[in-house]
Amino acid sequence: MIKKVAIFGSDNGRVTSDYAIQLLNVLLGHGVEVLLNKTLFDRIAAELPASVKSFSNLYHNRERADMVFSVGGDGTFLETITQVRDSGIPVAGVNAGRLGFLANIHDDIEGSITRILNGRYSIIERYLIELLEPPGIMGKTNVALNDITIQKADLNMIRIKVFVDDLYLNTYWADGLILSTATGSTAYNLSTGGPILSPGDDSIIISPLSPHNLTVRPIVLPGNSHLKLVVEGRSPEYLVTCDFRSVRLPFYRELEIVQPAYRLNTVNVEGQDFFNTLREKLMWGADPRN
Structure with a gap:
């Protein structure tokens, strides 16, 4: 009651x-x-x-x-x-x-x-989806319901190396990446042509933002995947968002993204x-x- x-x-x-x-x-x-x-x-x-x-x-x-x-x-x-x-x-x-x-x-x-x-x-x-490393950069919690995004902070394209469970997936030359939950699949992910998932799906979607290589498409990964990302570029920093929160980070610092237990x-x-x-x-x- x-x-x-x-x-x-x-x-x-x-x-x-x-x-x-x-x-x-x-x-x-x-x-x-x-x-x-x-x-x-x-x-x-x-x-x-x-x-x-x-x-x-x-x-x-x-x-x-x-x-x-x-x-x-x-x-x-x-x-x-x-x-x-x-x-x-x-x-x-x-x-x-x-x-x-x-x-x-x-x-x-x-x-x-x-x-x-x-x-x-x-x-x-x-x-949910969690930015495990670096810890605490979003304040109270690094957990998102919709998505975590990596985006360029100026006009220069960035390079994002992505590893899934320590296996190399791809280096994305793009304006950024969206790492989305099923809930977030109808948000920013949808506007990039990413797939729609039903809310109970535990998958993680990776959708590139304006990729340099037009053959690069969104990919759906198992929810228990451990993702590591290394972001490179010409500028001093790039932008990381966690739903409605955002911070700027220096290049070459490794990001770790997982699905939290709850x-x-x-x-x-x-x-x-x-x-x-x-x-x-x-x-x-x-x-x-x-």
């Missing part, structure tokens, strides 16, 4: 605040205790009842929530990962943005929340499915003449 819920929202827009208040009222109406992240709490404090508490970091919060609701778009959903990490707390996404592959509760908030509180939902375990539990409300989301968000089967 869901007794305590945390709501996380990072966007400063009024639309996000309105969605958060609507969600809050539905939860309180069902007798659920609610926590809000401090940024969101401070923004709408005047509209909150005294029973609502705030948190700064849910992962270290002593009051463990039974579920987390991310309010915003897919970007906010990705930020929520840093709040739950390996706690196993399931995350549901309320979409106040546009596309919303991850944040897929949008129109009928009250109906969706009622179904969740009545147990009419399933859990999708989503595989997964992210995401909430799938009864009546939703991945293929329906593809048809809706990507407009598959839609006739542009209508």
Whole structure:
């Protein structure tokens, strides 16, 4: 039974605040205790009842929530990962943005929340990807839900040597590489022509960004692969991203990328499915003449 819920929202827009208040009222109406992240709490404090508490970091919060609701778009959903990490707390996404592959509760908030509180939902375990080496460069966690990318930091192309389980795969002459999870396959990977994987797939996709050799195509690797990358180039540094976070690194430092042992539990409300989301968000089967 869901007794305590945390709501996380990072966007400063009024639309996000309105969605958060609507969600809050539905939860309180069902007798659920609610926590809000401090940024969101401070923004709408005047509209909150005294029973609502705030948190700064849910992962270290002593009051463990039974579920987390991310309010915003897919970007906010990705930020929520840093709040739950390996706690196993399931995350549901309320979409106040546009596309919303991850944040897929949008129109009928009250109906969706009622179904969740009545147990009419399933859990999708989503595989993650981790920048193991260098450690700690992204702050709290080097783990991504969507993708890790290596990109040039200026106009000069870079060279990326890739080894899979210590076996040499290729040297990519390109603007960069995307290393994507199944969840991230519908994000940046998709725009480069990479394949779409269903959410429960544990594979890792490597997709080149504007490769110099046009025969170089995306490749799908087993999820237990241990990847080592060495990045070379003419410039002093290159860019590494981990979902919404990014850092600049000097060339020739080895990167290690693996799949962490834990997964992210995401909430799938009864009546939703991945293929329906593809048809809706990507407009598959839609006739542009209508």
